[in-house]
Amino acid sequence: MTRRDRVAVTALCLALAAATRAHAQEYPTKPVTIICESAAGSTPDVDTRFFAEGLGRIWKQQVITVNRPGGGGSIGARAAAEALPDGYTLYMPALSSFVALPGVAPNLPLQAPRDFAVLGFGAENPMFFAVNPQLGVNTLPELIALAKKKPGQISYATTGVGRLTHLTGELFQMRAGIQLLLVPYTGGPSHAVSDVGTGRVDFIIEGYSGVAAAVKAGLAKTIAVASAQRLPDFPDLPTVAETLPGFAATGWQVMVAPNATPAPILRKVSQDTAIVAESDAVKKNLAKLGSYSHAMTAAEALAFVHQQQEMWRPVVEKIAAKAK
Secondary structure (H helix, E strand, C coil), rough: CCCHHHHHHHHHEEEEEEEHHHHHHHHCCCCCCEEEEECCCCCCHHHHHHHHHHHHHHHHCCCCEEEEEHHHHHHHHHHHHHCCCCCEECCCHHHHHCCCCCCCCCCCCCCCCCCCCEEEEEEECEEEECEEEEEEECCHHHHHHHHCCCCCCCEEEEECCCCCCHHHHHHHHHHHCCCCCCCCCCCCCHHHHHHHHHHHCCEEEEEEHHHHHHEEEEEEEEEECCCCCCCCCCCCEEEHHHCCCCCCCCCEEEEEEEEECHHHHHHHHHHHHHHHCCCHHHHHHHHHHCEEEECCCCCHHHHHHHHHHHHHHHCCCHHHHHHH
8 A cells, every 4th residue: 555545544534533523423413213122001111211202302302212012022123233323223122132032042133242332221120019909919928828829820911921021920930939820911011911900810020100000990909019129109018029038120221222333422322321311300200100210331231231141041041941
């Protein structure tokens, strides 16, 4: 390469770098989409919309939540992985997508940081245990006792196989020494909650936003929450850990983007996601649904994902073994 060629290449690189910086400074200049792989009305969907609204206020642009449910989260993951890496398509995967799917479908584009840049933390959603009021159960110890008396006969609803609701049910059985009947549903929690209300299914494991309407209508009754401590907005609701020490099952979402997205845009999305996570409006809205948020740097969020993958690995392996 001649000196003239080297000068030309250097000039081109500098121009591209300047253009990238300018693009990041202007970003976003048009609507942004956030993919949610859960159905409308589900806890991850509601949480994603809170963050979309918060980012929209900061960016003064429309931020649209697009639902891509199905395939245990694989449909949403593929859609996000195939999107243009320009910062205008983001993705808020739920725990089950990063924890359960890679174990059963390793070829899916769901490895971080191989496929996605993890930018920050969204929300945590403790799982609530809600029973049919006619079941005759008022506490978690009573539910465990009934399940031991009727092994394999007490049914519980989940929003899909391999989702956190299912993982929580498996962990509950392992820790309590009981055998339950799994009834998986697709398309969000509405049908499952309806069947709990009519008594077709005995209880459901779900985030509070998915069962709130039924609980308020008296069609379902919460008996425990799988958070580490009692929740401020639900002070009278016992934790599962009060019966099974150390038990915790909390859904979560992280903000990610395709890996080839320009670094300056990744930094901006990361910084603004943290601002939204710490905003009073989001914290207040989440608290009403038994959820909460806190800011994480990109590195902290990635480390959190990896820690959660290790924590849930035994449960995922047990589910995979049952499926064989």
